[in-house]
Amino acid sequence: MQLxxxxxxSGDFVSDHKDYLNPSLVGGVLVEKGDITEESARQMIGKDYVHxxxxGGHENMALLEAIKEKHGELVIFQNKERVKIIDGDTTYLNVLAEGIIQLLLRLSAMYGDFELDILIATRKNMEKGYGIIEEQEYEERLRERIIVGLARKVLTRKNKWKYDVHFGDARKSSRLMLADGxxxxxxxxxxxxxTSEQKDRIEELYQNQFIFSFFENSPRQDIERRLAEGDISEVIFECFLESNKEFxxxxxxxxxxxxxxxxxxGQRIQLRNISSEIETFIKIERNYHFIRPVLIAMQExxxxxxKEFDIEMPEFHLDIxxxxxxxYxxxxxxxANEQDRxxxxxLALVKDIMVKFEYYNLYKLRRAIHQKNLMDIHGSIADSTKAISILEEMVQLLDLLEDEALDTDEPDMYETLGKAYGTRGQGYAMLIHQDKQNxxxxxxxxxxxxxxxxxxxxEERQYLYKAQAYSEGEEFEKAISCLFQASEVDQNAGLEGLLRTFKEEEVPREIYKYFTYYKIMAASKVSGNDALADKMYEALNQENISVDELGANYRSIHPMQFIYWNMAIxxxxxxxxxxxNTYLNNGIERCDSQYSGVTIKVIQxxxxxEKLRITMEKGNNQQIEHVKNELHGRFNTLKKAPNARFIFEYLQEIDETQLDDIEKVEQLIRLTRCIN
Incomplete structure (x- = not known):
């Protein structure tokens, strides 16, 4: 269902304290895609511009009847309580966000799977002619409210639905003029x-299921209500959101x-709720850009x-x-090194030995990933192997202790052990270029x-890792098969069918599937498997999927920088x-983010x-020297890194003195493209 x-x-969200006026509201038209186009909306209005x-009332009523004839629904987000939050702009944004959240949940209950394309009229100062809120800030503030609201109301969702937000000018868009009506x-x-008859008809036309009230969406009211109800964890979480600093x-x-x-x-339960909410953003939503500053503020x-309040709960400290x-x-x-300390x-403050053991194993696995990302691949494999040995012994011990009455034919499920195997697998995958046995x-x-x-x-993550590893080993049919398995799609659906399932979700949720897809496409092209690579490229075009759109909807560095790079290849x-060249430069630029660490710099x-290899092929001497100078600077930066020894061991001691050797340049490309 595409909607x-x-x-x-309507209203200014400033004068709502005047009881003799109806309170300000947001509203518009919900319609199945294609039922009303921009052109048909203009025909319904009958002129180029209307406010x-x-x-008169007759014109308003005629418009509503025309919308209903086209199967449109009339949607209202109202502020009956006349809540004012800081200023009119902020009040408006909160009414808008809460309304969208409630509508998304209503549509989920009605349709299950759906896509909703949202067009919002920008707020204009009609006298001065510029926006009250800058569009980028406007969008960021709106998205944050929606992200948090959805995560709180529906931590995991089985239905596949997504929404996109766009902005337009109600003086130019006929569809937004319908919304104005x-x-x-x-x-x-x-x-x-x-007239009284028209008022009765208005009540009939606006259905209650699409009228949403702004009740608990004032941050101040919401926080005070939650405090009164003893929902302490939500209050603490709200206090660390960027938009709620004043509270x-x-x-x-x-x-x-x-x-x-x-x-x-009671303290443990409340703090565990905060941990669960954070885990949702990391593990389910994968919204790292949003949760990062929240975690930093919580730790600091x-x-x-x-501690000041004498609340001793080391497990919560360990979670954060x-x-x-x-x-990191x-x-x-x-x-990440500071996190070690x-x-x-x-950990020393945890009293329960089993809890301490569990956290220590989680730390060792996270440490192994950190070692891999700092290019100490063999150290990462060694640490993962130790963790696997310990955990396997623990599973065997639990088997001995298990009550026979609980015995089943099902294999032992131990998530931490699964993580240990997956981490070691990533280490081996980065060494495939050295030895195919890896x-x-x-x-x-x-x-x-x-x-x-x-x-x-x-499970999805492991299938994606398998697909990436097969791609490194140039076993592309197996790589494609694993990508289908990760998406739970039958291969008979074809590449277009696979990509359609990606599009059913928001980009951040599917970004690693996109990354894997582009990786296989580029690697197969480099290896000479043109038939597969070109088929994958055509499928992207068929489904109107572009790297530009992915980059616009995913703000973090990794793995977007690889998507740019693979598309360029x-x-x-x-x-x-x-x-x-444009995409390669986009990837390089993405790596220059303030959040980029050593691993990202190695990938860059x-x-x-790659840029040097291309310019060497073209024979442009001036451009070759320019790129070499860029590489010199990047090598010098990496030589100053605390883990420089591991970096250059991994890079097989290739440095800026060997850039005239095309084989060394190509080797450097292979070593960095396989980083996972």
Missing amino acids: ELWLDE FNQE VCNTYLTRTSSKF KEPYLSIALEQLQELDEY ELLPKL ILYLYSL TREGSMK LFMEQ LEKAIDDYDQALKHFTIDVD YLFKKGKDKLA LGMYA
């Missing part, structure tokens, strides 16, 4: 603009005082505050430390990992040098090497 929603506002606060009619429904000072201390009054069991401010550790290791950031300090080792580890996972996203091989080195 469209067009939204405008319905200047029209819907808003204005509802705002003025009690006025003398309408941290008055409410965080109140929440911590309430938390202090609970017994140890919340954890010391807990490990979650942030996981984000994804970036290849040296900041913090972790060990808190492909077999990697695949065996991923298969072992699959035996110990029961959660869909964990394919295009270079197709002779589309100009476009390929490979992109520059």
